[in-house]
Amino acid sequence: MSQLESTDRLKAMIADSDYIVFFGGAGVSTESGIPDFRSQDGLYSQKYKYPPETMLSAGFFRSNAGEFFEFYRNKLIYPDVKPNKAHLKLAELERLGKLKAVVTQNIDGLHQLAGSETVLELHGSVLRNFCLKCRKSFGIETVTGSEGVPECDCGGTIKPDVVLFGEGLNPDTVESAAEHISRADMLIVGGTSLNVYPAAGLLRYYRGTRLVLINMDATPYDDRANLIIRGKIGETLGNI
Ligand code: NAD
Numbered sequence: 001m002s003q004l005e006s007t008d009r010l011k012a013m014i015a016d017s018d019y020i021v022f023f024g025g026a027g028v029s030t031e032s033g034i035p036d037f038r039s040q041d042g043l044y045s046q047k048y049k050y051p052p053e054t055m056l057s058a059g060f061f062r063s064n065a066g067e068f069f070e071f072y073r074n075k076l077i078y079p080d081v082k083p084n085k086a087h088l089k090l091a092e093l094e095r096l097g098k099l100k101a102v103v104t105q106n107i108d109g110l111h112q113l114a115g116s117e118t119v120l121e122l123h124g125s126v127l128r129n130f131c132l133k134c135r136k137s138f139g140i141e142t143v144t145g146s147e148g149v150p151e152c153d154c155g156g157t158i159k160p161d162v163v164l165f166g167e168g169l170n171p172d173t174v175e176s177a178a179e180h181i182s183r184a185d186m187l188i189v190g191g192t193s194l195n196v197y198p199a200a201g202l203l204r205y206y207r208g209t210r211l212v213l214i215n216m217d218a219t220p221y222d223d224r225a226n227l228i229i230r231g232k233i234g235e236t237l238g239n240i
Pocket of ligand 1: 024025026027028029030031034035036037038039042105106107108123190191192193194195196214215216217231232233234
């Protein structure tokens, strides 16, 4: 199928659907300039003292908080990024009443910046931070505007509200995402390798016949898709 034919098919599926859910990952934000993990230019192809999964783990945060924050500030925080055509189109579909929820593995807050309202952040957000001792909340500037390990007035360590490797997902967020996906008449999955569990396992809740995968590379779920678009998600959604 040509790119034009698949875009037409995608448009027709959207026109026929009333409960669209989008499930996405780091690839949704690469066209905004944030690298993903598993693409050729992704974080996993770069060389560090420890593998990224180690540096972004709960155990590493506890034992090497200084090194954690150095890596985190350099590689996971992009203060001046803007939403791209994918984020903007999804927000537009929500305003039109077509799309009911964005379920994202991203932690960059770009869906909300684009205007999406129902955004289920499975892995949290770099924009929220909290004191591990007194639970006080802090914005992103507490992390970007400090050096070393950021500390609360009470002396507690401030931790980003992101789910580190080895930590569990928020059960309410997972439940809500599963509920939306099980009610969806169309599920658009994009910009994700579908390698990160338990997030990727949420796809099993979809029972409809309009599963669309928009991704640069193949995924383990390709054989279940009703439409596969191998291309950039911002360009693809920007054309509908
Ligand atoms: P991943 O890196 O494992 O996979 C990204 C996928 O997106 C790849 O299959 C790649 O081919 C595809 N891709 C890249 N650019 C694309 C584009 N423009 N259009 C279409 N497809 C594109 O990412 P993942 O599956 O989300 O899992 C990685 C984890 O890393 C997630 O848990 C996420 O929280 C985290 N992460 C988040 C960000 C962010 O918030 N922007 C950035 C890096 C990593």
